[in-house]
Amino acid sequence: MSKTYRVAILGATGAVGTEFLELLASRQFPLADLKLLASPRSAGRTIQFAGENLPVEAVSEEAFNNVDIVLASAGASTSRVWADKAVASGAVVIDNSSAFRMEPTVPLVVPEVNPEAAFTHKGIIANPNCTTILMAVAVWPLHQVEPVQRLVAATYQSASGAGARAMEEMKEQAQAILQGEQAKTEIFPYPLAFNLFPHNSKLNELGYCEEEMKMVNETRKIFAEPQMRITATCVRVPVLRAHSEAINLEFGRPFSVEKAREIISQSPGVQLVEDWQANYFPMPMEASGKDDVLVGRIRQDISNPNGLELWLSGDQIRKGAALNAVQIAELLVKENLPAAPELAVSGKK
Amino acid sequence: MSKTYRVAILGATGAVGTEFLELLASRQFPLADLKLLASPRSAGRTIQFAGENLPVEAVSEEAFNNVDIVLASAGASTSRVWADKAVASGAVVIDNSSAFRMEPTVPLVVPEVNPEAAFTHKGIIANPNCTTILMAVAVWPLHQVEPVQRLVAATYQSASGAGARAMEEMKEQAQAILQGEQAKTEIFPYPLAFNLFPHNSKLNELGYCEEEMKMVNETRKIFAEPQMRITATCVRVPVLRAHSEAINLEFGRPFSVEKAREIISQSPGVQLVEDWQANYFPMPMEASGKDDVLVGRIRQDISNPNGLELWLSGDQIRKGAALNAVQIAELLVKENLPAAPELAVSGKK
Incomplete structure (x- = not known):
């Protein structure tokens, strides 16, 4: 010991x-x-x-x-x-x-989801993509109770995803724009301050960017669900260091909101943040520096009796x-x- | 004349x-x-x-x-x-x-979608919600060719949606944060600069906020599709005046991306903005001040053979x-x- x-x-x-x-x-x-x-x-x-x-x-x-x-x-x-x-x-x-994340012999591990995989390593253990980790800890406990049939995600990703220098660049851009000057770009292809743009990672032949394909493929590997139906739209937003995600989940049958809330409030790595009276839900400002992924706004999807909507913010550098x-x-x-x-x-x- | x-x-x-x-x-x-x-x-x-x-x-x-x-x-x-x-x-x-938007005797009009409705007025014609207008001009031409069976939207809404004073507040907050000071809030319930939060309009018993229900109910009325399945997550982001939206569309059968691009490029009120080589798509910075809603990143949804993903940015004050x-x-x-x-x-x- x-x-x-x-x-x-x-x-x-x-x-x-x-x-x-x-x-x-x-x-x-x-x-x-x-x-x-x-x-x-x-x-x-x-x-x-x-x-x-x-x-x-x-x-x-x-x-x-x-x-x-x-x-x-x-x-x-x-x-x-x-x-x-x-x-x-x-x-x-x-x-x-x-x-190495997608190499078959390399385990891809989120400790709250597939800790056992860590022990199968051959020397390398891969840490998943940040956006994927945040989604995985929130969706996994629900998936355990009722398998997710399809997942539609839209992300709100902070500057920190592109590194420390990118965070500085975004702040410099904001300062320039506030002073009526032109925003300079070096790390990012377009100004991020007071703007946003689809994630600037490489696009595949279907038009999905690498970040989106990480969410698809890495989630499948972590969940050991190679056929899981997932689509995502990844977007960079002018936030410093926590990512947020809007996640639409489709199950094989209705999943009660109360049950989902109870599960999230009792699961590791996530924290239920919902004050419906105060319209208070997860925000990147509050997720920054926190270990837990903040999950809330769990709603019955009104377009689908078997659907749930949820919203999360998580520290991209920390848990991500x-x-x-x-x-x-x-x-x-x-x-x-x-x-x-x-x-x-x-x-x- | x-x-x-x-x-x-x-x-x-x-x-x-x-x-x-x-x-x-x-x-x-x-x-x-x-x-x-x-x-x-x-x-x-x-x-x-x-x-x-x-x-x-x-x-x-x-x-x-x-x-x-x-x-x-x-x-x-x-x-x-x-x-x-x-x-x-x-x-x-x-x-x-x-x-008056949802009053049965008041027409709710987007000229590119239902111009004929304007002539049924009894003195009042309602202009729809901004987020709804932007989505309607983009989705309508596709819906005409192949009816949308289900729509999942996530929005990225600018400060201007809360008025001119809100835009100033967001800039003041950004300045304060850049100077290491506390951001003050008056119009918004939480700081918006370098942060974001679910849309702060009133929540209904299902947890949907008014903005989301406008997207659902107003789209149904404008499209004359009272049963159309729509769900939305509305989020305020630190952008000054154009809204963006990630829209997942489900049709009754496959809808080719090429056909969708052709339709969007020929429809009124929208402009196809896609440079796949340069990873260049609609951005609020570029939609600001423009009449057309910028639409792009039209992709085959890899989670659904009958699905399309699309992305738009539109000037919330102008077309919105x-x-x-x-x-x-x-x-x-x-x-x-x-x-x-x-x-x-x-x-x-």
């Missing part, structure tokens, strides 16, 4: 990396050692952790020596370069990028990324894993 | 009133006289129109004497007080408020309010109506 772990954060200087540090400290993760890795550009900086100034090291093959767990959030291309090397060094990689990854690490640690490197790599529990 | 009309604007100093003035001038509405009416609070001000300073008069029973057409946008309670009086004075009232009302007035004028007051009141063409 007193076992401690040597952890490395890959992408330590990014928005999610910063949150990893905060969570490891606040959740008292059993650390033996903490290594901060980033691109050579960021190497040499120091970051405060638990009263100590830790150096940021450039990522290298040797950097993964004597590391048990890697929390990676440095983008898909970086993960593709380094994850296998870290695994070869004996570490378990919990990867926040999209690089860093917290979910740390929770996956905690799942392993609870079982005294990773054990010896050989075992971790072979995926045996 | 050279007939001219005596027009009064009720609510001349509001956001929609200002737009009425701009539209009457730019569309060269055949004016014989223009009277600006507002609450006693605003009376005494002057507003420039076509190079002249027109006085704003306090609304009164006498103010409607010698007026042919009243363009009213002063809120439902004001319309309830004055509309009948204006009609009794011989005017036709085109009312932008929700006061003032322009639609002026277009209704133009419908009448084209038929040399209103004729003698007796005829206008009795509704005979």
